[in-house]
Each structure stands twice: as structure tokens, then as C-alpha cells.
Amino acid sequence: MMEEGNERSRRERPQDSPERNVLGRTPSLKDVPTHFCAGCGHGIVHRMIAEIVDELGIRERVVGISPVGCAVIGYDYWDFDVSEAAHGRPPAVATGMKRARPDLIIFTYQGDGDLAAIGTAELIHTANRGENITIVFVNNAVYGMTGGQMAPTTLEEQVTKTTPVGRIVSDCGAPLKVPEMISPFPGTKYLARTALNSPKNIMTAKRCVKKAFKCQIDGVGFSLVEILSPCPTYWRVSPLDALKWIEEKMIPYFPLGEIKTP
Amino acid sequence: MNPRVLMCGNDAMSEAAVRAGCRYYFGYPITPQNEVTAYMARRMPEVGGTFIQAESEIAAINMVFGAAAVGARAMTSSSSPGISLKQEGISYLCGCELPAVIANVVRGGPGLGSIGPSQADYFQATRGGGHGDYRTIALAPSTVQELVDLTFLAFGLTEKYRNPALILSDGILGQMMEPVTLPDMADAEPPPKEWALTGAKNRSPRVIKSLYLDVTRLEKHNFKLREKYRRIEEEETRFEEFRMRDAEVVLVAYGSVARICRAAVRQAREAGEKVGLFRPITVWPFPYEALARAADTARLFLSLEMSLGQMVEDVKLAVAGRRPVRFYGRTGGCVIALEEVVKEIKKLREEIS
Numbered sequence: 001m002m003e004e005g006n007e008r009s010r011r012e013r014p015q016d017s018p019e020r021n022v023l024g025r026t027p028s029l030k031d032v033p034t035h036f037c038a039g040c041g042h043g044i045v046h047r048m049i050a051e052i053v054d055e056l057g058i059r060e061r062v063v064g065i066s067p068v069g070c071a072v073i074g075y076d077y078w079d080f081d082v083s084e085a086a087h088g089r090p091p092a093v094a095t096g097m098k099r100a101r102p103d104l105i106i107f108t109y110q111g112d113g114d115l116a117a118i119g120t121a122e123l124i125h126t127a128n129r130g131e132n133i134t135i136v137f138v139n140n141a142v143y144g145m146t147g148g149q150m151a152p153t154t155l156e157e158q159v160t161k162t163t164p165v166g167r168i169v170s171d172c173g174a175p176l177k178v179p180e181m182i183s184p185f186p187g188t189k190y191l192a193r194t195a196l197n198s199p200k201n202i203m204t205a206k207r208c209v210k211k212a213f214k215c216q217i218d219g220v221g222f223s224l225v226e227i228l229s230p231c232p233t234y235w236r237v238s239p240l241d242a243l244k245w246i247e248e249k250m251i252p253y254f255p256l257g258e259i260k261t262p
Numbered sequence: 263m264n265p266r267v268l269m270c271g272n273d274a275m276s277e278a279a280v281r282a283g284c285r286y287y288f289g290y291p292i293t294p295q296n297e298v299t300a301y302m303a304r305r306m307p308e309v310g311g312t313f314i315q316a317e318s319e320i321a322a323i324n325m326v327f328g329a330a331a332v333g334a335r336a337m338t339s340s341s342s343p344g345i346s347l348k349q350e351g352i353s354y355l356c357g358c359e360l361p362a363v364i365a366n367v368v369r370g371g372p373g374l375g376s377i378g379p380s381q382a383d384y385f386q387a388t389r390g391g392g393h394g395d396y397r398t399i400a401l402a403p404s405t406v407q408e409l410v411d412l413t414f415l416a417f418g419l420t421e422k423y424r425n426p427a428l429i430l431s432d433g434i435l436g437q438m439m440e441p442v443t444l445p446d447m448a449d450a451e452p453p454p455k456e457w458a459l460t461g462a463k464n465r466s467p468r469v470i471k472s473l474y475l476d477v478t479r480l481e482k483h484n485f486k487l488r489e490k491y492r493r494i495e496e497e498e499t500r501f502e503e504f505r506m507r508d509a510e511v512v513l514v515a516y517g518s519v520a521r522i523c524r525a526a527v528r529q530a531r532e533a534g535e536k537v538g539l540f541r542p543i544t545v546w547p548f549p550y551e552a553l554a555r556a557a558d559t560a561r562l563f564l565s566l567e568m569s570l571g572q573m574v575e576d577v578k579l580a581v582a583g584r585r586p587v588r589f590y591g592r593t594g595g596c597v598i599a600l601e602e603v604v605k606e607i608k609k610l611r612e613e614i615s
Contacts, residue, residue, distance in 0.1 A: 059462060060461045060462055060463035060464075061461035061463070062461065063331075063332065063459045063461065066471075072473055073473070075467070075469040075471070078467070079462070079467055080461075080462045080467050081459040081460070081461060081462050081467050081468050081469070082459075082467070082469050082470075083328075083331045083358075083459055083469070083470040083471070084354075084358070084469075084470060084471045084472060084473055085324065085327070085328075085354075086324065086327075086350055086351060086354050089320065089321070089324040089327075089351070092316070092320070092321040092322075092324035092325050092327075092328065093324050093325070093327050093328035093331070094328060095314065095321075095325050095328060096286065096288065096324065096325035096326060096327060096328025096329035096330070096331070096332075096334075096336065097328040097329065097331060097332045097459070098328075099286065099312045099314065099325075099329065100285075100286055100312070100328070100329040100332050100333075100334035100336070101332045101333075101334070101460070104332065104459075104460070104461055121317050121318060121320075121321065122317070122320075122321050122324070124317075125316075125317035125321065129314075
């Protein structure tokens with residue numbers, strides 16, 4: 001009986017109205033096991049994007065751009081068109097895509113190293129041109145894929161593989177605040193910073209990312225949402241302590257909220 | 263037949279690209295290719311296309327990558343130092359098997375070099391140029407008309423093989439004016455592609471990628487690329503032979519140097535000397551077999567280049583030790599003069615007589 005019940009609920013899962021899909025898997029998210037470390041935030045953001053794509057009904061016209069880094073194989077999880085891009089270049093690739101096919105919804109998914117170190121020039125000029133694209137910026141204050149080196153968003157005194165005594169601002173510069181940096185540009189329309197440290201904040205993050213996509217769909221212009229995301233592996237803490245670290249260390253330096261709205 | 267018009271090489275190449283259906287041009291200023299960005303900035307809006315002056319050559323080639331990924335016909339151009347910056351993108355285009363046309367109006371190097379004409383980017387153009395196992399189609403025109411024809415051809419080849427095609431121009435060809443006949447306007451709408459990212463409507467999702475963490479899968483992918491390169495070698499190798507039938511001394515030259523060599527061959531022939539010119543039109547694929555056939559009858563080869571000697575290595579590979587291969591070059595932006603070629607021919611005549 002139990003099994004039958006499960007079968008029934010699975011059958012009746014309202015695929016065409018994904019906003020009611022509370023416990024199931026949204027169609028744009030593939031049914032595959034995750035490869036991410038325990039407590040990593042990427043899976044949450046992947047799912048969040050897939051849900052938004054389905055809720056906005058844009059699965060058939062969305063193209064995602066995967067970064068270089070932990071999230072490069074986004075296409076293993078997303079069930080829509082995805083392209084890789086060279087390290088840091090997603091905003092330029094997105095520019096080429098959107099200019100050639102303005103009817104497509106183009107988003108880049110970038111980590112802190114990709115967006116704010118090697119890809120700073122592409123980010124700034126894409127934002128300044130006001131390209132009608134969406135950037136989902138996952139900030140976990142560290143390079144994950146390469147083994148935990150300093151990122152442009154690594155906090156002061158934070159120990160990483162390349163800041164063995166902690167980040168020294170006089171030597172490495174201060175952690176970059178990306179949305180604040182590009183907010184004066186007339187070309188940027190929607191900028192927000194959110195976090196994954198609590199269910200409430202995750203829901204806020206989803207609302208903001210959805211707003212960013214809507215901003216593009218409505219033709220308003222460039223949108224970027226930064227998401228403070230846990231990396232327990234390279235922060236050398238438990239997944240639970242990683243959430244605490246976001247709240248106690250990251251949020252005071254990277255304040256949450258909408259930085260710019262249309 | 264379209265009327266003959268007088269155009270400088272950079273303008274003619276740009277117009278040829280437009281007529282080949284290119285509607286997306288992304289560039290960055292650098293001498294001696296600045297006419298291209300200026301021409302495209304004016305021309306693209308006229309034909310409903312897009313011009314972006316990118317923030318860097320790196321951004322420009324990645325914009326090309328994006329436009330190509332969604333199925334559009336896209337191009338970028340630059341000159342030597344800028345082409346070095348584009349190599350990252352070219353490697354990704356090859357790995358992802360995306361079409362793109364990239365023009366290099368070659369100038370003197372290394373480093374910032376000079377703005378004089380040069381052929382010192384031959385290795386870069388014919389050996390891949392960036393990281394990894396790949397080749398790019400490299401077309402080397404020697405007149406403005408051929409620059410037009412090969413630009414038009416480049417768009418066809420790059421789409422046919424899903425591999426970037428380079429146009430190897432130089433500071434002379436880009437700047438000089440010659441009468442040209444432009445091709446008719448091709449269909450601006452490229453044919454639908456079964457791999458382009460157009461939104462997963464009524465089909466399964468597509469992925470454009472060059473990452474294969476499983477090394478055996480990457481090897482398989484690279485073997486597939488090699489098969490494609492073999493096909494290109496078989497079907498797209500182009501060259502021209504001038505007064506070669508009974509030539510004892512064979513000049514090997516491409517691009518603008520071939521023009522000077524052609525004049526030298528004429529002069530030598532008038533003096534009764536058996537000199538011919540072998541001119542690769544594709545420098546990759548290099549016409550090894552045709553040049554090897556020339557070694558059946560010729561007695562000596564002379565590679566002439568505006569470099570310290572790069573194509574000469576391919577000439578040696580083709581001739582395979584059967585005949586002596588000599589080299590003469592000027593570098594840094596200096597051009598080989600007709601008298602220099604004549605003098606070299608005279609030296610070689612003495613050597614074999």
C-alpha cells in the first residue's frame with residue numbers, strides 16, 4: 001500500500017505547475033547524484049536556478065554558461081542548453097550569445113575566482129555596456145576546484161593555501177565587493193547580495209535570482225545576484241559551522257540586500 | 263559580374279566577410295588592422311548586424327565564441343600581439359568545435375615589435391597557436407582580390423568543418439589598395455545547426471564543452487579532431503605553381519612575399535634562367551605532397567619569408583632531404599626587395615652550375 005501511495009504521488013506530481021512542486025524534483029534539474037562536497041552550496045543554487053527556469057517557463061529558451069571551477073559541470077545537473085566558457089570569460093560569451101539571439105535568456109554561473117579575479121575585465125565591461133544578461137555569482141571566499149587558494153573575496157585574516165597566515169590586506173588587497181563595485185554604472189539594473197546560511201535566506205536568494213531573470217526577460221537590462229555560499233571543505237569546518245561562518249564572518253563584510261533595483 | 267572597385271585590403275576583407283553572411287564582428291583596435299574595426303563599425307548596422315568594440319582581444323574572441331555557440335556567423339580580427347591574446351579563445355573554439363573566422367594582419371614581433379608587415383606568426387598560425395592538440399585552417403592570400411576570395415571561402419570552411427579558420431594577411435596586404443571584384447551577398451541566415459544552443463525546444467538539451475576529465479574520453483575526442491584535420495588536409499590543401507614545369511630553382515613563398523618572388527621569377531625567366539615559384543595558399547594544411555613532387559625535378563629550393571625562417575621548416579619536411587633547401591628572410595617589419603631576391607637567385611644558380 002505504501003509503495004502504491006508513493007507511486008501515485010509521484011505520478012500526480014504537477015509537472016506543469018512547478019511552483020507547487022515542494023518536495024519533488026523540478027523538471028529542469030536532472031535526477032542524478034551530486035558530486036559536490038558535503039555542505040557545499042552549489043547544489044542549492046543549481047536547484048534554485050532550475051526551479052526558477054521552470055517557474056518562469058523559459059526552459060526552452062534559456063542558455064546557461066558554466067564557469068571554470070567547481071561548477072563547470074552544471075550541464076550534468078541542468079536539463080537545458082549549456083555552454084562552457086574559458087576561465088573568467090562567461091560575460092563576454094554571454095554578450096556574443098545575447099547579441100546574436102536576443103530572444104534567448106542567457107545567464108552565467110560564476111564563482112569568485114572566475115568572476116572577480118581572472119574575469120574582472122569582462123565583468124566590468126559587460127556590466128557597463130548594460131548587456132541584457134543575468135549573472136549568478138557564487139561567492140564562497142575561496143578557490144574550490146584547485147584546492148582552496150585565496151579568492152578575491154577571501155576575508156581578511158582568512159587562512160587559505162596561498163594565505164597560510166591569513167589574508168593580509170596590505171599585501172593582498174581587501175576582499176572585493178562586486179555588486180557595490182558595479183552599482184554606479186548606468187548599465188547595471190538589478191544587483192543584490194544574498195546568502196545560503198538559512199532557509200529564510202535561501203528563499204530570499206531565490207526571490208532575488210528570480211527577479212534578476214525577470215529583469216532580463218522584461219528587457220530591463222544587466223542583472224547580477226551574489227550568493228554567499230558555504231565551502232566547508234576549504235574553510236576546514238563542518239557544514240553546520242560553515243553556515244555559522246557565513247553569518248558571523250561573511251555577512252558583516254558582505255552585507256545582504258538589494259543593492260540596486262530598476 | 264560585380265564592378266571592379268578600388269579598395270584597401272582591410273576594407274576589402276571586411277566587405278567580403280559581410281558578403282559571406284557575417285553579421286557579428288567583435289574587435290579591438292590595433293595597427294595595422296584598424297581599418298577593419300572602423301569598416302565594421304559603420305557597415306554592420308547597415309546590414310542589420312552587430313559590431314562591438316570589445317574591452318580586449320580576449321573579450322572579442324569570447325564574444326565570437328558566444329555568437330558561434332548560438333549558431334551565428336561571427337568574426338574577429340587583430341594583429342600579432344592581439345592574436346596572441348586570442349589564442350586562449352581559439353583553443354576553446356577548436357576544443358568545442360565551433361566555427362569562427364579570425365584575421366591576423368601580421369606585424370613585426372616578438373613583443374610589441376613594430377607595425378611593419380611580417381610573416382613571423384607562421385608557426386603560431388600553422389601549429390595550433392594556443393594550448394592543446396589542435397589545428398586551425400590558415401589561408402594566406404597574396405593579393406587584395408585573393409584576400410576577398412579567401413575571406414569568403416573561410417566562412418564556408420569554418421562552418422563545414424566546425425573549426426576556426428584564420429586569414430593570414432599582413433601589414434602590406436591590409437594597407438595596400440588594389441582593384442577587386444566583390445562577391446554577391448550570401449544568405450545572411452546561416453543554415454540551422456544540429457549542435458547550436460538555441461533553447462531545448464522539442465529536443466534534448468545540448469552542451470558545448472571542451473572539458474573531458476576522463477582522459478580516455480578526451481583522447482577519443484582528440485582522435486575525432488585528428489580525423490577532421492586529416493579530412494581538411496585531403497580536401498582543402500591549396501597552392502599555386504608559377505613557371506614550375508622545368509624549374510631548377512624553386513622559390514617557395516606565400517602572402518605578399520610571393521608577389522615579389524613572382525616578379526623575380528619573371529625577371530629570371532627573361533634572362534633564360536629556369537626559376538619557378540611555389541606558393542602555398544593554405545599554410546595549414548601545407549601542400550607537402552605537391553612540393554614533394556616538385557622535388558622530383560627541381561634541384562634546389564629557396565624559402566623566402568618576412569621572418570627568421572618558419573615556413574622553411576615545412577619546406578624541409580616536404581622535400582625530405584632530397585634537395586637542398588635554403589632560406590632568405592627579412593624580419594622585424596622589413597620587406598624583401600626584388601633586388602634581394604634576384605641576388606639570392608643568382609647565388610643559387612652559381613651553386614648548382
